[in-house]
Amino acid sequence: MANSNQIPHGKSTGISPKIILAIVAVVLVAAFAGISLLTGGNAKDSDDYAGMGSRTQSSQSADSGSSASSSEAPDVTLNLVDGSQRQLSDSRGHVVILSFWATWCPYCIEEMPDIQQITKDYEGVEAILVNCGEDAATVEDFMAENPYDFTWVLDEDYAVQSAYPTSGIPYTLVIDAEGNVVKAFSGSKASGMYNDFAAAVEEAMK
Amino acid sequence: MGRSNRSIDKERDGRSMRKGHGGIFSRAKRHLVQLFAALLYNLDFQGIATMSVGRAPSKGVCAPGLHCYSCPGAVAACPVGALQQALASASLPMGFYVGGTLLAFGALAGRTICGWACPFGFLQDMIDKVGRAMHLPEVRKDTWSRRLSWLKYFMLALVIAGPVVTLMTHDLGKPLFCSFVCPAGTLPGIALVAASPSLQSMVGVLFSWKVSLLLALIVAALFVYRPFCRFLCPLGALYGFFNRFCLLRYTVDTEACTNCGACVEACRMDVKQVGDRECIQCGACKSVCEFGAIRFSVGVRKRDASPAAPAASDNEANVKTGATPSHGDESKPPRTA
CATH class of the missing domain: 1.20.5 (Single alpha-helices involved in coiled-coils or other helix-helix interfaces)
Incomplete structure (x- = not known):
């Protein structure tokens, strides 16, 4: 040694x-x-929207593993910020952008101008923004500062989000007039999402 | 190439052998604690099984170490992420909550958290083990690494300034450290992207950058001990400020110390004194101290000095008085200066 x-x-x-x-x-x-x-x-293309995996096996079983080009969006009850209730399926007949967001998520908020622009550029597209887990006052404060023309939905107990195969946000889906998911986007691109949303909406309108 | 390093390793091992089983045992013990901590951070087995990010209420609480909230196994929040979020939201209650949590962790343990309870530190320790097992040459600390260690204060500045500046310029505070640097977040990021086709269609330049950075750090960790902790970690930089007076830390008994410098020499962090800002309280110095002058202390103690370099002062006297009684005399109070 x-x-x-x-x-x-x-x-x-x-x-x-x-x-x-x-x-x-x-x-x-x-x-x-x-x-x-x-x-x-x-x-x-990620045609099935088996996003980031779901904790609710039942909701996932309906669409996971499907290689079909589109699948039916789970119907959910939407609690609107104004206190009223409606079903997601009430929106059948036109294209819907369903986006999950929260006030603490800067990347969700960055998508909003793009979503707004889509609703202006493509007639008949409805944007439904589902807030994840925050209370009405928080969302209303945000709405006051950011006057977008969206359908604002509260989801304090994550009931809506649980029906969709996501746990991370931003998570945005494009749903066609028949209620089928055309495309789902997990996360967002630094370069903006307008082109991706536009392509999906055009596909939904075909 | 590796010969010379190994000879130092042998010498180091030889020294700890002289001290008995303490060195090896305590090092294994530390790795067990690290492993246990890493498991505690990742108790969400359902999240791991389904590759999803949990929403448990426990995520409102910060873990002490760097650990991405988006990890499928995570049950708590990352203090660095929470700090950025508090700054981005400009919310006073959240700022106090996160700030208070960080102060509490700092005052309790300082960088003891880095050495014992950080999963990413544990990962680097294990990569280091692989590097040594492969007999790769190790680059030890020197002027270059001491200079580079200032970079982590820049990262700490980025953590604080990132959300504040983006909030001012874009009206939207962003966690820039998480986005562009944090390799601990890249790990679960890779797993989530691998598991999700829809995420795969989204990844771009940023993903390439972050995975490359992680790979570069892993390669670096084979040759350099804990490169992320020493050069980049903003949490380590922050906890380092508490190292001198936190409750759990290694202290030097100045009466027993002979200023031989063996502790600083054995230390693989950029430490100039036992327990300074760079110290992760791993205890490697304790096992090489032939005079039993270093011990783990719990509680508030007077600040004590330790050798910066071998000094030829009144060493002879210290050796005589310090070497013999130090073992059985754990309760001896530090010398009042």
Whole structure:
């Protein structure tokens, strides 16, 4: 065990930190290029909306595993901010953008101008914004500051959200006039969602 | 390449052997505590099974360590995420709540949390074990790493300024650290994207960046001990401010200490003194101290000095008085300066 080459304490030994820094930089660049190649151009359609997985197995069983190009949106009771109630199925006959959001979710709020623009650019599209878990006062404060022309829905006990295969927000679905989900979007893009929403709405209107 | 490092390792091991079983045992014990903590952070087995993000009420409480709220297993909130959220919402009650929680964790444990109760720290410890087992050369601390360790204060600034600035400019506060840096959030991110086709169609440049950063950190962790904790972690930077007076920490008995510097030399963090801002209270110094001058202390103690470098003062006297009684004399109060 006796070493001939004793190294004094406190000295950095062997490999130079610069080499490690270079290795790390190379990994960073190579991985970035590799992952971009793998995921980029990945515009493949996710037709079933088995979003981020659901805790409610029953609701998921209806549509999970289906490779059909669209599936029926679970019907739910919507509690509107104004106190009234209605069914989601009451919206059949026109295209619906159903979006789950919360006031603490900046990426949800960023989608709202795009959703508003869609309802202006495509006639007959209704935007239903389901708030996740917050009380009426919080949502009303938000509405006062952000006067969008949406159907605002409260979902304090997550009853609506539980019916859909999501647990993360933003989660936005485009539903056609027959009540079928054309496309579901989990999360949002930094570059904005208008084009994605527009494409889905056009598909729904076909 | 690795020869010289290994000879230091041998020397270090030799020293802890001289101290008896304490060193190895305490290190294994720490890893067990880390593993247990990582499990406690991830008790939402249903979330893991269904790859979904839970909404349990317990998520209104911060875990002490860095741990993404969006992890399918997470049962609590990340203090860094919660701090950014409090700043973004500009809500005074939430600010007090998160700020108070952070102060409480800091005052209780400081960076003891980094060493013992952070899942991402545990992950890096395990990657380090792999690196050593593969006999990869280890780059030890030096001027370069001490310089780089200032970067984490920039990250702390980003945590605080990110939501505040975006709130002012875009009227919408954003957690920029979570978005662009945090590798602990990338881990569950990869899992969620892998499990969800609809997320796969959404990922773009940001996803590539974050996965690359995580991979780079993992590679770095094979050669450099705990690179994220030392250079990037804003939570470690914050808890570091509490290290000098928190309740759970290692302290140096200045009477027993001979200023030999073995503790600082053995330490793999960028520590200049036992228990300074860079110290994660792992206890590696305790097992190399031949004079039993370092011990884990619980409770409020007077601030005590430890050696910054070997000093040739009145060492001879200290060796004689300090070396023998230190073991059985755990309750000895620190010398009043």
